[in-house]
Amino acid sequence: MGKPPGCDKNGLKKGPWTAEEDQKLIDYIQKHGHGRWRTLPKNAGLKRCGKSCRLRWTNYLRPDIKRGKFSIEEDEVKVIIQLHSVLGNKWSAIAARLPGRTDNEIKNYWNTHIKKKLLRMGIDPVTHAPRLDLLELSSFLSSSLYNSSLNPAGFVGSMFNPSFLSLATAFLSSNQTKNLEINNLAGDIQQIQNPYEPYQGNQVPVITQVSQADLNQFSANPGLPNLWQIDNNVSDSKGFFPTTMQNINGYNHGFNLGDQNLQQVCTFSEKIPNLVPFGSLLSTPSSSSTLLNNGSSTEDIERDSYCSSNNLLIFDVPKGLNVNGSM
DNA sequence: AAAGGGGTCAACCGCCCGACA
């Protein structure tokens, strides 16, 4: 099969369209309609290839194009997220459900806005499920912590494991965001799932479209803790909370997407005054390296900052474990 | 005020598919 290159290089113009070119294209299409894109530019007096004309028309000049930012009030963002969870990168199919929006526009918006926010929330923008690397990091750290009760040196040493550093780097780089930003998009997702319930800022967003295969994958993978549980509190939804942190070797551990349990993180940190924050072990400058037990008057501020910038990871120390003594 | 860096988005690229001769 095959097709000649979309645009011949013989003197055809590329790059941004001028107002004059736009007007020529509009005038021609208004008179003759569109189609026959290969011969259209010649007939319209344009030094462009047909493909360029078609894209310019469909993505910009079409009279029914709806310009401007995507509207949260009109649920455009929610619809995009929801449709993407079902359709994947089928931008044209998504665009078909959003009158006046083009596939190119939706694709750009996804890549520049939504995708980044999902990543920062710890959600895989491809699968719409929590990122496995974060789950593995959580599992790794929790098991290391458990082992540290038996072998403190082993815990510190394991933190220099290349696998750990890779996971932790990915985790920290994805996790530098403001809570407000997290909560805004989390609220969008929450409302997709529970449109009749107002979103509470400290709730964990429900992840949509978690398939049985996903669950099977989790349950079948012995390397992952069973963090996925059907949430009885949202029994009227089809979602799952990837929250928690239930009874693995007697621990609560896992990750979170909101601010709840932040106190537990801080409590944990305070219990290990000599524990070097992960960020200081890594090359990334994104995480504070300020130790938490400096006793200064700014301790609370720094602790808040530390917690808020690392609020995806929750560690609960099992009662009875003297962490201070182990370090 | 100027430089640098990051974000945004229009436009392009390469590939694919279906229709048709």
Add this chain to the structure above:
DNA sequence: GTGTCGGGCGGTTGACCCCTT
């Protein structure tokens, strides 16, 4: 069956803009 064409698709590029230093 084969080649050509029209059109659609997702990914990528690069110019522009804005913000920070």
